[in-house]
Amino acid sequence: MNPNKRLYVVTGKGGVGKTLISLALAKYLKDQGHKVLHNSYDQEAHDRVCSDLEIPTWNSTLEESATIYIARKLGSETVARWVMKTPFFIGLFNMIPGLGYMIYLGHIIDRLRNDPSLTIVVDSPSSGHLLTTFEVPSNFREIFGSGILVQDINKMEQCLSSTSFLKTLIVCLPHQLSLSEGKELSDKLEDRNIKGSELLINDSLSLIPELQKEDLPPFLVEKIKNEKQLLQNLPSIDEMIKIPHFSSLDEKKLILSLQSYIKGLV
């Protein structure tokens, strides 16, 4: 049995818990018997936690992915290595960071296409830059016009716009700014024909059920009251995945606790 999506992209503002949620999701899928890989999208990898929790990972760098891609297109790895070292190409990738991100994304999609039983969970860079990454393919299609690259880009976009292929998870904290940024990202993705992204609320004090009965200091009462008010006003709050604040300080325990909330996604 496959999970219902091939690629899960976890995004949101920095520090909202993207990494832990993506790890929890990968761990959950793996424990369900799926073939899954966790990917950190050219950011810092989490080898220790992953090996402790037996989460299979696959990480590449932008340069590695680009070399592999160029090698395939030109039919020679030696030429590809040479091309990547020319000041011209170094300059090009520096000037247009989106190009490297697009090739990286293409690399991920390629792996998925080559192995129909595989699922990849990506811990993606924060929101604004995810949008750049998803927009780059259509920009370059316009730029290139025709040719092999455009065919590849078309294949890539087909995957990204299929709701049975991709699921984007936008992690938010229960604050006004975080939520409206999440909503805006979801709308902008929709404009780019990437549908069905889902907002998650993470680290919420008001969602710790037993806390309601406790005698709390004024600043916490206020904090919880604000959160509740905010969440009540969200039109889609009932269908959203809502994760409470966990007091545990242990990363591994946190990932394990998160799993039961993530179930609904798969």
Added chain:
Amino acid sequence: MIKAKPIEIFCGTGGVGKTTTASSRAIYLAKKGKKVLLITIDPSQRLKEVFGLNDQMAGNPEKVTHENIGSSTPFEFEAMLMSPSATIARMIKTSSKGELLKNPIIKTLSRPYGGMNEIMAMIEVNQRIKTQKYDTIVLDTPPGKHFIDFLEAAQKINHFFDKSFLDLFKYLGKSFEGSRTQTLSKKLIGSIVTKGVKKLLGYLDKVTGQAFVEEFIDAVSALYQNREYFLEGLELEERLKIQSFSNWFLVTSVDQQKITQAGELKDQAIHFMHYDNYLIINKTLQQQIEQWNPNSELTKSLKESMSYRERKIKEFSKENFSRILEFEEILSDSPTEHVLKLSESWENTSI
């Protein structure tokens, strides 16, 4: 009180409150009667929500007054969302401007999410400084790694023109800017240059088709003809390093889950910074947490996890920074109210 400088940079990883603290600084200085321009380079552009701006206003400074955000103390300043294409359109004054703006490659790349944000921002900021209209320009930068991209943008442009195209333009020499009887691309491909570049263009041709290679060379030569505008960014980079010219604020927040990233950011930015750099610890609740005496298992562990976050970030700060500003968490969920209250915190900062 921290002395205002011509440019004040707010940087940090995502979600720590860069936009909020930068906005609060702009309001604070505006209340003091300074002429302030607040620019956001962050593509997520939360500034819109705080001051009621919209995407159509991108690329132009918009006036913000106390009335816009319901403050009783009068103030006025300008706020601007970055728009790379507006910057290109404004900065280039040569006759090749039309050519550059019409080139499909440049057009696509200079869209708001097209990927040239950081580079164009560097140029935009420098041009705003040169107008001498403002006492202080407050910069809200993109998160993390992209902030470093911003800082290094000028060097990248320089490198791009310097090294990558040396080959191409050595060949073209003076005739390059002069006669335009044939299209540049034909000329280039016809009688080309060094072996390496020829080979490279050949590879490009193979995967993209002829039209692209021509447009690409046109784009590059249009950029090259306007290189002096792009290289303006280098001026800004030099200015940022001058102590009397800039203040650096690295923003971190207690609810951020990865404080080590702030340290990495500082390490990468350190050769741009000078002594006037400050660490802002945002959203601290330390005093309230300390005064709280919980009496159940649940609340005790909650207190422990909350104070752990406070402790960790403060240990980190002391190890890495000598000038630390702490801003208490503001328990209000209205972004504007938030910024207004935060602007009062600047009054009490003493280092």
